[in-house]
Amino acid sequence: MKTYLTRNKIYQRQPPNRDAKKVYIFCEGDREVSYFNYFTGISSNIDIIPIGSEEGKSDPVKLKDQAIVYFQKTSLNADYHDEVWFVIDTDRWNEKEKIAQLKNFCLENKTDQNSWEVSQSNPSFEVWLYYHFMEEKPKVQEVKSYSSFKEYLNHKIKGGFDTRKAPIHIKTAIDHSLKHFEKDDKGQPILYTTEVHYLAQSIYPFFKEMMSL
Numbered sequence: 001m002k003t004y005l006t007r008n009k010i011y012q013r014q015p016p017n018r019d020a021k022k023v024y025i026f027c028e029g030d031r032e033v034s035y036f037n038y039f040t041g042i043s044s045n046i047d048i049i050p051i052g053s054e055e056g057k058s059d060p061v062k063l064k065d066q067a068i069v070y071f072q073k074t075s076l077n078a079d080y081h082d083e084v085w086f087v088i089d090t091d092r093w094n095e096k097e098k099i100a101q102l103k104n105f106c107l108e109n110k111t112d113q114n115s116w117e118v119s120q121s122n123p124s125f126e127v128w129l130y131y132h133f134m135e136e137k138p139k140v141q142e143v144k145s146y147s148s149f150k151e152y153l154n155h156k157i158k159g160g161f162d163t164r165k166a167p168i169h170i171k172t173a174i175d176h177s178l179k180h181f182e183k184d185d186k187g188q189p190i191l192y193t194t195e196v197h198y199l200a201q202s203i204y205p206f207f208k209e210m211m212s213l
Helices: 030-037 060-070 095-109 126-130 140-144 149-156 166-180 196-206
Strands: 003-005 010-012 021-027 046-052 083-089 115-122
Touching: 021 030, 021 060, 021 196, 030 046, 030 126, 046 196, 060 083, 060 095, 083 095, 083 196, 095 115, 115 126, 115 196, 126 149, 126 166, 140 149, 166 196
Parallel strands: 021 046, 021 083, 083 115
Antiparallel strands: 003 010
């Protein structure tokens, strides 16, 4: 069995119970998959299932289509309140209302028992990673001095963000992200904010005690 790290101990990953809540996370990029894989098996009461985009197709509409195919073979359990999440970037996907199409798809499928949600970051998922270590919101001019937010993140976090260890700071990221979160007049996260804290708040209670050991 693989292990995962907490502050003071190494724990064996646990297979989920038969009645574990399932959280399906459709991801645009490999980094998102790697991040959420950290929490796979962290508790037997929740089954976190990161799903990468197919053949590099990270368009929100393509993720929607991927989910349609996926759930033709897999059913959500209403009793255990299974959830479906889409983790997406803002940068170029506002073209042709692609994000709006995905959000409407989630609204159409959402029920009282099973939640379908979008966690959008502006401009990218790296904003969520940034808040694991940084409390203050990034300064626009400072970020502009780098070719991308990814490069900026690697500068701010010594050694870069290690998805094998750094996700342990998920509670810190939730707090920092919530501090700065705002939406624009179109209901989308403003620059250098993210909605991933909503997803994090959904899964964190299942391993909260373990992470504080």
